[in-house]
Amino acid sequence: MPDETEQRLLEAAGRVFADFGFKAATVRKILEEAGIKNIAAVNYYFGDKERLYEATLRFAFQCGLSQMPNPQWPAGYSPECKLREYIRLLAQHMLNQKHPWQMQLLLREFAQPSEAGAGVVRDFILPLNRLLWSILHEAIGPDVDERKLHLIGFSIIGQIFHQKIGAPVIRLVVGENEHDGYTAEVLAEHVADFSLKALGLTAPKEVHS
Amino acid sequence: MPDETEQRLLEAAGRVFADFGFKAATVRKILEEAGIKNIAAVNYYFGDKERLYEATLRFAFQCGLSQMPNPQWPAGYSPECKLREYIRLLAQHMLNQKHPWQMQLLLREFAQPSEAGAGVVRDFILPLNRLLWSILHEAIGPDVDERKLHLIGFSIIGQIFHQKIGAPVIRLVVGENEHDGYTAEVLAEHVADFSLKALGLTAPKEVHS
DNA sequence: CTTGACATAAAACATCCGTTTGCTACTATT
DNA sequence: AATAGTAGCAAACGGATGTTTTATGTCAAG
Numbered sequence: 001m002p003d004e005t006e007q008r009l010l011e012a013a014g015r016v017f018a019d020f021g022f023k024a025a026t027v028r029k030i031l032e033e034a035g036i037k038n039i040a041a042v043n044y045y046f047g048d049k050e051r052l053y054e055a056t057l058r059f060a061f062q063c064g065l066s067q068m069p070n071p072q073w074p075a076g077y078s079p080e081c082k083l084r085e086y087i088r089l090l091a092q093h094m095l096n097q098k099h100p101w102q103m104q105l106l107l108r109e110f111a112q113p114s115e116a117g118a119g120v121v122r123d124f125i126l127p128l129n130r131l132l133w134s135i136l137h138e139a140i141g142p143d144v145d146e147r148k149l150h151l152i153g154f155s156i157i158g159q160i161f162h163q164k165i166g167a168p169v170i171r172l173v174v175g176e177n178e179h180d181g182y183t184a185e186v187l188a189e190h191v192a193d194f195s196l197k198a199l200g201l202t203a204p205k206e207v208h209s
Numbered sequence: 210m211p212d213e214t215e216q217r218l219l220e221a222a223g224r225v226f227a228d229f230g231f232k233a234a235t236v237r238k239i240l241e242e243a244g245i246k247n248i249a250a251v252n253y254y255f256g257d258k259e260r261l262y263e264a265t266l267r268f269a270f271q272c273g274l275s276q277m278p279n280p281q282w283p284a285g286y287s288p289e290c291k292l293r294e295y296i297r298l299l300a301q302h303m304l305n306q307k308h309p310w311q312m313q314l315l316l317r318e319f320a321q322p323s324e325a326g327a328g329v330v331r332d333f334i335l336p337l338n339r340l341l342w343s344i345l346h347e348a349i350g351p352d353v354d355e356r357k358l359h360l361i362g363f364s365i366i367g368q369i370f371h372q373k374i375g376a377p378v379i380r381l382v383v384g385e386n387e388h389d390g391y392t393a394e395v396l397a398e399h400v401a402d403f404s405l406k407a408l409g410l411t412a413p414k415e416v417h418s
Numbered sequence: 419c420t421t422g423a424c425a426t427a428a429a430a431c432a433t434c435c436g437t438t439t440g441c442t443a444c445t446a447t448t
Numbered sequence: 449a450a451t452a453g454t455a456g457c458a459a460a461c462g463g464a465t466g467t468t469t470t471a472t473g474t475c476a477a478g
Contacts, residue, residue, distance in 0.1 A: 162367025
């Protein structure tokens with residue numbers, strides 16, 4: 001089956017690239033991970049290693065990340081609820097990812113965008129920010145400096161990203177025991193509480209706790 | 210001069226390791242960067258590439274990061290001011306670093322701790338967190354869940370780390386023009402305002418803006 | 419049945435990388 | 449002056465890696 005091997009190649013490449021980075025990931029390791037004995041498969045299907053990487057990036061984007069929120073809320077939905085839900089969606093999407101390598105790969109490009117990934121990352125990050133900005137705009141009011149709006153957005157996203165990117169170190173700092181309790185739901189609720197209060201918004205659903 | 214070359218080797222290794230990561234950084238590239246023609250210098254002074262990496266990590270830590278705050282405030286200093294100052298110190302230290310590769314190297318270990326760097330990173334991150342926790346403890350009161358305290362700390366640190374780690378993407382998102390205005394002072398003030406309000410603390414120095 | 423395109427397999431190639439080795443120059447000690 | 453230790457240098461080695469080439473199998477169209 002022709003395209004089946006190509007698919008396995010992409011998934012295996014995703015895992016290996018995510019684990020080791022572009023340079024440290026070897027073609028032979030990817031092939032072994034994919035269970036393919038044909039050493040020339042990468043060059044046969046993708047030309048060379050670099051184009052395999054680009055394809056893997058695009059694959060990770062289409063497969064797991066373009067399905068992100070873009071939720072359609074009913075008219076009259078309060079901005080507070082929208083914001084809380086946005087945070088919950090983002091946290092769940094980043095932390096409960098079924099295929100962890102997809103997010104790992106994107107985070108690699110996030111910290112050090114390669115030429116290949118700059119466009120892809122921007123296509124993923126920018127809409128995420130635009131949506132958040134529109135919510136914030138609605139929540140705070142129209143008379144806010146645009147730069148302030150951006151900074152608030154980064155403050156919110158930064159809290160979530162930090163929990164994802166820094167997870168290994170955070171685990172060391174608080175101990176495995178406590179860190180196991182850092183589920184997406186717990187983190188989302190904390191970030192939402194923290195951020196909503198920072199914006200001076202009444203926090204809905206704060207009955208419990 | 211013997212130790213001079215060793216020093217140049219360490220600094221060059223720092224830059225190259227920070228730029229390319231451990232695997233992609235080659236010994237020959239480091240030597241070229243250091244202006245050393247002796248190909249065996251790395252092995253001569255450090256044994257092998259890996260021990261050079263460890264030494265570089267330790268060097269980066271001692272040279273630029275152990276000088277971080279640990280400030281001694283006068284008695285009676287309000288927790289609000291302490292917190293605001295802590296944020297400003299951390300932001301300045303992370304963003305205004307004279308030798309960018311030091312922070313870059315640490316951030317690499319932050320996202321993907323190697324065996325060599327786990328201890329070093331923890332020695333750098335943990336005291337930072339302990340100090341912040343003590344401030345928060347003082348600011349909020351003794352009757353706060355410890356886990357909540359940790360989460361608040363990560364929310365604050367996460368905002369700053371995100372601005373550092375994600376700088377390339379953030380620059381793409383908001384444009385170079387606006388991003389050039391994201392100085393350490395501006396970011397610190399925003400993060401402090403945001404976080405202090407989230408904690409329900411009165412924000413000092415908020416007269417301007 | 420033959421042909422030709424496609425997929426797999428395995429060997430081979432050229433390059434790069436970390437490391438080792440042998441050598442030379444210099445310096446301080448005896 | 450002779451010796452030992454240190455530092456720099458360049459060639460070379462062994463191994464890994466990306467890629468190319470050649471050979472083999474598969475299968476549908478003519």
